Amino acid sequence: MGTAQQQVLEELARLTEEFSTAPSLDAMPRRTLADKDVAGPTSAHVIEEIHTPLNFAYTTFTTGSTAFQNIVGVTWPELPERAAAGARALRRAGACPGDRVLLCYAPLGNVFSRGAFEGASVEPIFLPHSSRDAFLVALCREKPRVVVGESSFLRVALEDAKKLGIWEAIPEGVHLLCAGTPLDMELLPLAEECDIGVHDLYGCQEFGWLVMDGAPLRDDLTLVPDAEREGWAILVAGGLPTGDSFPMGGAGHALNADGPIHTYARQRTTPELEVVVRACTAQSEMTLERACRSILRIKGRIVRPAPGVRIAAETNELALVEAWPSGRSVAVVGDQEKTKLFDCLLEAQEQYQATAKSDPLWMKGR
Template identity: 55%
Template sequence: MGAGAELRRALLEFGTGPLLAEMPRRTLADKGIAGPTAAHVIEELHTPLNLAYTTFTTGTTAFQTPVGVTWQELPDRAAAGVRALERCGVPRGAELLVTYPPLVNVFSRQALEEYGSKARFILRPSRDALLAELCSGARFVVGESSFLRAALQDAHRLGLSRELPENLVLIAAGTPLDPELADEAARLPGAQVHDLYGCQEFGWLVLDGAPLRTDITLCRDPGDAGRHHLLVGGLPTGDCFRLGAHPLNPEGAICTNTKVRSPLELETTLLAGNVSSRDTALRTARTILRIKSRIIRVSPDYVCGAEQTRLTVGPPGGPPLLELEGPEATRMLDTLVQAQRQYQRQAKTDPVWRKKC
């Protein structure tokens, strides 16, 4: 055996880097989103080990944006998902029918596992497929509100209303609440409608006007006194809402049915944090831009080693609109700082990735 052949044999048997067949794989089923959509193709990709998974914004009117979800975010994201299911009255262990598979990414599969529930999907991404599932007894449904409303109207028009289950629970998610959905549901015995707001970047945030997380903050829009920006853990979501009684819950003060994208993109500026160097704060800012598409500035006077995170939020180049101090109000941002610190402590073992030996 020649030297080259011997090297190849040794590489196959004892090499430290993985073979392609040895690499860990995360499938659609592993993420809990193994269902059909007409808006996607199925594509394999290399996902960094420091991310729990990758997903995309919905992008109904613009190109979708890639979103990275870190492992450190999963506990809070899963807790919000569990809280949403509890408030909707979904029994633990109940099966969820989901009309759009990527919505499971907003719960995270871990939330459903913790709740003892499993998501299944309509056979095809079409109203008749949803109607067939409803006529087969599906009681707990998560989907876009206009899609749900159209399916109920089809049921009435086709004389199938009596085939639908009693006490139907419709959880409208992914788009602003269709004002006619509740009226259509009211024609069915015991049916309920819930308005679930969130985004792929941060998970579920508000249900029927009531926050699902303790780090939700509202900031008045300087150009429209009636609208408020919604922030999670010090990071702007980019969405604005009016305040008042939510149409499905008089005690819910955030009218998520009035959602509009903010024409004013707010930026977060870090003033102080519990990190040992300003470089870590700068790296966190770049990480957040890359995986959440949110602009984070680091003040030239940033204070390292502070007990609590301090930050301001405001328009680019303008005066701050509010200042927040942790730990509760800045929880999301602090979680991403934790992810960055953990990443910096991990050894990079792939010499090809490191670009040096």
């Protein structure tokens, strides 16, 4: 390499270091588990650094049951409603400003989002180890106002407390916010012995918290009669089906006579429902088509435009149809308030299209 070439390269290197607008790895923004308020241990995960697109507020995963967990993207436009519902749940569970909330399973914090803890002015804390023993130590020493955890785990831990003779050390006035799995009804009489409050929280990573003690946490929930089960209803969040059906009415929820949705007895909706968009507020059919693909990828819900869909409509009109082979229409959600989540995802798609990729190393079709 000649002297002149060497000088040019040295000048390029100097300019890159001093004036480049493209970040180095060290200069890239970082979002840690602590930043997301989910910095707790689990034995079911590894901590892996990933490149998360700037159009996501954060990424998380479904909890999974018999299938692999799927990645979930949470967009910025949907974050305010999601955080408000989480804060509402914490307040209903008795959390007051300044209280500590113990999360037994850290990923449940992603269902709240950090904004929920900030909105309720509470401090999330976590176990030092993912075990029942660590939970009992944290419960008795840290004295949280609210505990968020899976109900069977909490029941067995309380049974351990009785066996170990530390029942009296359990703090007074603590509330158990049971989430993640259907409520273990055997927990209720055990908690009553120690005057512990119990609440049943239902939601998912895709949509956040939706129902607490049988009562909605959001205004954009719709209950559609389940044709396969008399007296049951399918829960639809913001125009998108959750995939779960619940018994309705009767004497109300086991923890709330005024809560009509029996979330502890849920069943998967069969057949699954898909969404056909008959009208939408998006300004172009291309935006709608792209949003439908995005919703499938980040929320796992099948959404597709109807032939002749009306674009730039005043309100969304979403038809819920049974999946193949019947394709039968079950209901239509046409109220703008009831399709708020769908509108937020349309907004996220429009924002994404309006923001060009800023990384010159990723240019398609050049």
